[in-house]
Amino acid sequence: MSKLLTVRDLVVQVPARGTRIIDGVNFSLDAGQTLGLVGESGCGKSMTCYAVARALPRGIAQTAGTISLKGIAQKNGRAQQPSVAMIFQDPTSSLNPVHTIGYYLETALYRHQGLKGKDAQLEAMRLLERVGIDRAKNRLRAYPHQFSGGMNQRVMIAHALAARPKLLIADEPTTALDVTTQAQILHLIEELRAETGMALLIVSHDLGVIARLADRAAVMYCGKIVETAPVGDLLERAAHPYARALINCMPTIDPDDLEPPIPIPGTVPLLDNLPAGCYYHPRCSRASDRCTAGFPAPANVGPLHEAACHHPVSA
Ligand SMILES: Nc1ncnc2c1ncn2[C@@H]1O[C@H](COP(=O)(O)OP(=O)(O)O)[C@@H](O)[C@H]1O
Ligand SMILES: [Mg+2]
Missing domain, CATH: 3.40.50.300 (P-loop containing nucleotide triphosphate hydrolases)
Structure with missing residues (x-):
């Protein structure tokens, strides 16, 4: 499968203040595939989309990294930007x-x-x-x-x-809609994706939406991707404690599942005042001294599955 979109070491900042809204994000998307971006409000999902669409708001700029869209070969041999x-x-x-x-x-x-x-x-x-x-x-x-x-x-x-x-970016396309309309719109997006063969970058704070539409998912926290995996693997064996916590706070309507959703303690830190080391450590039950020392690099935790955590949860 050929890569349609490759995002490498993307940094998006408010240059006037130096605040990093997106801090070294990497991901890629194959032609015809669907990638879901998930995370709490304010973690940089929309800014990632605006950067890819080359439509960042005024006062916000891409200051490092590359976003490449693979050209489509034309009859005359030239590549046209999709x-x-x-x-x-x-x-x-x-x-x-x-x-x-x-x-x-x-x-x-x-x-x-x-x-x-x-x-x-x-x-x-x-x-x-x-x-x-x-x-x-x-x-x-x-x-x-x-x-x-x-x-x-x-x-x-x-x-x-x-x-x-060739690429449709859908930023919380159903968040403002009631549940029945939400289901219809998701169905329509799914149908059109299959019909046209376009790739889809779908953003939602709702893991249910991502689970339904996406092939792969990336979990964002404070402008960084902390875990990426095929969507089924993420839901069944998330390795980053933040991804686990997000899954545990998903409400369910399964009558056999009597576990109430578990809220994530604490709040998302302000981008101007991020904690040292892993940005999630103040809220994390698995944190150790190591987690305050440096931001963990992404590492393989399974096939096509990476997590940026010093103490990943094992399956
Ligand atoms: N115009 C702006 N100027 C400065 N910071 C902004 C602006 N818009 C959004 N931000 C900040 O960028 C961060 C990421 O925002 P956003 O991408 O909209 O998050 P999400 O879509 O995940 O909810 C947030 O912390 C937000 O406060
Ligand atoms: Mg948003």
Whole structure:
């Protein structure tokens, strides 16, 4: 399988203050594969996505490392940079309220595929139908406030598809939606991924979402990846105490599982005031003196399974 995306030693900072939001992140994604990024709020999942999409907010910059997207060979032998599209957590506020859905989609179709007029309108209708919005012709004249959150997320997905992406980045795509809509949107993303063969970088603080969609998962804490594994291995034998703790605080609706979720003690430290050594050690029951000395390097704990911990939990 060829690597579509390779991220090496990525550092993202607020240069004015020197704060490191992303601190030496490494991961790669094969064409057509799904990688899930998981971790508590504020650990750098969105910034990783913005960096990959080359859309970091003003005042925040990539200061080290590389992000390479493997070109797609064209007929003339030249490589073309594959397109990347992104969908966000809050679809309604991501859409411009003064433009119709039709304007939004047709502008993207012109930009990415050169379609105009009737051709753009027909393709916009086809995309709306594909993402499960009926009466597409009428809907093109609607504004985002006339749609529910779930429908607006479908519009965002249609907009992403207009770019014919090789990589779709979905940053908490269902967090703002109710559970039934959440299930429908996840199903739609799964279907489209299989249909188009695009790779997917999906971000969620919800391990259930990652478990459902991803082939591999990466667990982030304070701007670093602390564990990566095939998703089943992570859920069954997470080695980093933080990853274990995240799994243990997942609620379950299994009537035979009477264990209540166990909260993680303490809070995520501020990026301006990180503890020495492993950033997780003040909250970790396995921590020793060694954990205050230096940040542990990632090490193999199983096939395609790495954890950055001096005292990994064994299976
Ligand atoms: N505009 C900004 N300026 C400075 N720091 C920011 C800005 N936006 C986010 N951050 C900080 O970057 C860190 C990572 O944020 P983010 O990637 O949004 O986390 P996540 O998506 O995992 O919840 C957080 O600690 C947050 O406070
Ligand atoms: Mg986020």
